Amino acid sequence: AGPSLLEFRYAYLASGIAGVLSLVVALSVLRGDKVQEKGRGLKEAYRKFTSGIKEVISDRNVVITSAMEGLQNLTVGALEAFLPIYAVTVAGLNEFQAGLLWGVQVIVTILSKPVMGKTSDRHGRKSLISVGIVLCAVSFGAIPLLQSFYSLMLAAIIFGLGESFVTSSSAALVADICKEKHFGTAMGTFGTIFDIGHATGPILAGFLLASHSYLFSFWVMSALLLLATPVFVLTVTVNNPKGNTP
Incomplete structure (x- = not known):
């Protein structure tokens, strides 16, 4: 028998408590003593906002780099929704094993992000993003071919590594590209595309x-990542002041 409604309530209650505690810690850590600048008026703020948006969305490098992160998050959202279902209904694993697969993927991503971020600082962003996208595409596409717990865990680990390659480098690349005066606008655009990809993943996967x-559904989504990779490599150009290879 599956978990009861009460067990689901306990799980979500624990998650909610953890979230509230995180908020309390964040508020205490991020509390600053900086004096806020006086506003320049609604009209001036709107003018700066629209100017920044136009400049950012007209920058091919920013848009394509953000799109790569969005595509990668397409598969993240799909896995988040359907890996546990696949693991239980197709692979025949229990609920704990299904949850562990996703947990391992997240842990690998968290632990490897600092290392990948430092690597991208030294060796450039584009190569890491490209390798990460390929790792995510291959491991994502391999999941429907696997049914044992350990083989699925290996795929989850590889996917987590690929995700850390992409996420640690793409935001940094956008920051490298954009002008300082529109930095916030560029990162906001990046975050929006990130969220669109993550939200679209479960919808597209469910539709397919x-x-x-x-197999067909996951391979279609993997193909999107693989097809986008050469477009990214060939169209995004970066003048790196540090001399790193992009």
Whole structure:
């Protein structure tokens, strides 16, 4: 038998408590003594906002780099929604094993991000993003071919590594590209595309799975990542002041 409604309530209650505690810690750590600048008026703020948006969305490098992060998060959202379902209903794993697969992927991503960020500082962003996208595409596409717990865990680990390659480098690359005066606008655009990709992943995967197999559905999404990689490599150009290879 599956978990009861009460057990779900306990799990979500624990998550909620953890979230509130995180908020309390963040507020205490981020509390600053900086004096806020006086506003320049609504009209001036709106003018600066629209100017920044126009400049950012007209920058091919920023848009394509953000799109790569969005595509990678397409698969993250799909895995988040359907890996546990696949693990239980197709691979025959129990609920704990299904949750552990996703947990391992997240832990690998968290632990490897600092290392990948430092690597991108030294060796450039583009190569790490490209390798990360390929790792995510291959491991994501391999999941419907696997049914044992350990093989699925290996795929989850590789996916987590690929995700850390992309996420640690793409935001940094956008920061390298954009002008300082529109830094916030560029990062906001990046975050929006990030969220769109993450939200679209479960929707697209669910739409495909409604009429196709896991293999077909996952391979279609993997193909999107693989097809986007050469576009990113060939179209994004970066003048790196540190001399690193982009």
